[in-house]
Amino acid sequence: MTSNTPRRQDEEQEALILDSVDRFLESEVRPYVHDLEYHDAYPEEIVQKMKCMGLFGCLIDQEYGGLGLSTVTYAKIISRMSAVWMSISGIINSHLITASAIQRSGTAEQKRRFLPRMATGELHSGIALTEPDCGTDLQAIRSTAERRGDVYVINGAKMWITNSLYGNCVGLLVKTDPGASPRHKGMSLFIAEKGPGFVVSKKLDKLGYRGIDTCALNFDDYKVPADCLVGGVEGRGLQQVLSGLELGRVNVAARGLGVAQAALDEAVSYSQSRKTFGKPICEHQAIQLKLGEMATRVEAARHLVHAAAAAYDRGERCDMEAGMAKYFATEAAFENAHEAMRIFGAYGYSREYNVERLYRDAPLLTIGEGTNEMQRIIIARQLIERNRI
DSSP states (O other), X not given: OGGGHHHHHHHHHHHHHHHHHXXXXXXXXXXXXXXXXXXXXXXXXXXXXXXXXXXXXXXXOGGGTSOOOOHHHHHHHHHHHHHHHHHHHHHHHHHHHHHHHHXXXXXXXXXXXXXXXXXXXXXXXXXXXXXXXXXXXXXXXXXXXXXXXXXXXXXXXEEEEETTTTOSEEEEEEESOTTOSSGGGGEEEEEEEOOTTEEEEEEOOOSXXXXXXXXXXXXXXXXXXXXXXXXXXXXXXXXXXXXXXXXHHHHHHHHHHHHHHHHHHHHHHHHHHOEETTEEGGGXXXXXXXXXXXXXXXXXXXXXXXXXXXXXXXXXXXXXXXXXXXXXXXXXHHHHHHHHXXXXXXXXXXXXXXXXXXXXXXXXXXXXXXXXXXXXXHHHHHHHHTTXX
């Protein structure tokens, strides 16, 4: 009996946290989603309430002022958020990828200096990896950092960077040795707070995922203190980022689960109220086939997401598990949003219904945090590596 007590306490804590998140989403988010999304307006009040709830520090250790939640609980929070409005889940995802890199790879002084401010949201971070000519192939980045005394001078450009307009910091991946071979040995990660030379050059207009700030950045002789090099040693940036991307893929998978669930819920509800040929459309076999597939996708995605999150919590290498979860759950979101629109018919094409927004949001999930094509390659490579003959 004693051995089960900590587990019961964890379950009770998780239930309280999830209940608090659910109440927040219903009262503070759902009523405002339509207008904010339509006008592509940043949800400042919602973000401030998320900070007050401690969500910016949900994965940061308690010794640094965070909540210290498990990744499994975090994934459940993200899926709930995404079922109401996917955009707000991205605000803490990018922030926590940088925080995770610092927590795992930063020096003791960096952890003391940055993590408490990140836990409260005072330091609101993004992760700056992608460049105009470089997405999945991170080793092809061109931004450079040159050491000059106690600072590094950074020049280059980044693209599709979340939290870059309303945030005040990014985890910035650059090359400190552009001629290094292999290429990853010349890559370093910096904690880069806004200052002279850090230029937000353009806010990007997007099909979906609206309301959240996604921008292009330029760095023009931007100076960052040398003690902001994560870990204090050059050449380790790619490894530090890849660890954070495992967390990012769990997040995107959880978003996929949330969108897939929302599409299913909308379709189940509508199919019972909409009638054709004298009966609710849920009684037509064609609709039942769609609903059956949608529900199965949701449940399969849920198991994959929670398994990947649990592997991350155990500290295991989980690029295969995170890749499986990200691939399947985001495809589930894409397919369920598509099927929900077909069930709604012409009404699904109207902004009056949530299905239209889900249909626009879902495609991003198959692209972001590594395309689904790349996820399948990662899965296959790890499958072979773990089963050598």
